[in-house]
Amino acid sequence: MIDFYGLTSPNVQKIFIMLEECGLQYNFKAVDVWAAANHSAEFEKLNPNKKIPVIVDHDGPGGKPYTVFESGAILMYLAEKTGKFMSKDMRKKYDEIQWLMVQVTGVGPAFGNFTHFNLFAPKPGNEYSFGRYKSEMLRLYELLNTRLGQAKYLGGDDYSIADIATFPWTRAHEQHGAKMNEKPNLKRWFDEMNARPAVKAMIAKQGDIKSSRETATDDNKDRFFNRGKYARA
Ligand SMILES: N[C@@H](CCC(=O)N[C@@H](CS)C(=O)NCC(=O)O)C(=O)O
Structure with a gap:
């Protein structure tokens, strides 16, 4: 089983499509980045860069759990794990x-x-x-x-x-x-x-995800965009 942390953005949509294409079982866990949910200590342990998507493969290499962040790396990991959608040549x-x-x-x-x-x-x-x-x-x-x-x-x-x-x-x-x-x-x-059926499945699942993008507070938007009191100089 794979835990998949994300919300609705294109980087997350990629992983939905790949999981669906590969026929892998996954639990989707919404991380509302517009409400700063990616800044929790718990999430930081999964990705020190505090961004979605992230997956935790409970059946990782050697049969032990393995965590992967960065959408490109996640796609490569899943391709290698399943032998699908990345050539062996x-x-x-x-x-x-x-x-x-x-x-x-x-x-x-x-x-x-x-x-x-x-x-x-x-x-x-x-x-x-x-x-x-x-x-x-x-x-x-x-x-x-x-x-x-x-x-x-x-x-x-x-x-x-x-x-x-x-x-x-x-x-x-x-x-x-x-x-x-x-x-x-x-x-x-x-x-x-x-x-593609996997793309249609992704679009359907995206429609059910609750995001506070439209209602985010000014403080959460400032944090998201590294501005205001969160700006580095
Ligand atoms: N290079 C990363 C980018 C990930 C990324 O920018 N994620 C955004 C959502 S698409 C995010 O988590 N933003 C929250 C934040 O920066 O606070 C990837 O491809 O996974």
Whole structure:
């Protein structure tokens, strides 16, 4: 059995999809980061970085419990544990890992910062930052469309953890202004991903999760965004 700590964000959606794809049994444990639940001493023991997602695999290596944080590492761990969605051929495996890394180091930060400056940063005053992340996000959408014109999936011929990691970030493409009708390769992939039973299961489960994102206190928002009395100088 796997304990899965998360809420509703794209980094968490990846793990829902992977657990569903692998047919693994899991207990979902909501950590309401908008109410600072990730700052408890108990949660810090699971992830010193105090972020979701985290999994605890009670049947880890050697039959002992093992805790994994960082969504990319969790996907790799589950792929290795089950032998699914990561190639065993070294070239193919590293093609998949390269595109996983593009998501973890590129798509996640750029799309996440776009959302921050779009929805949460004070306005006016942040036009430069907003424009920078919007432009980088739209450049990455173009990159994904180009790649998916060269290969069926991001990592190559096979559906892999690179696709599972990237898909949740593209779900808000309308809000992002990404114009899918001008990106036929990305649209073909998006529609195929969206139709997968594991993705549908993730979307259904997400709908049942209670988050205080819309009602978060100013103090909790300041803590979340490292600003106000939580700002480091
Ligand atoms: N690189 C991390 C990012 C995780 C992350 O940013 N999690 C957010 C939600 S998506 C979080 O826990 N934020 C709470 C906070 O920073 O206080 C991963 O991929 O797992």
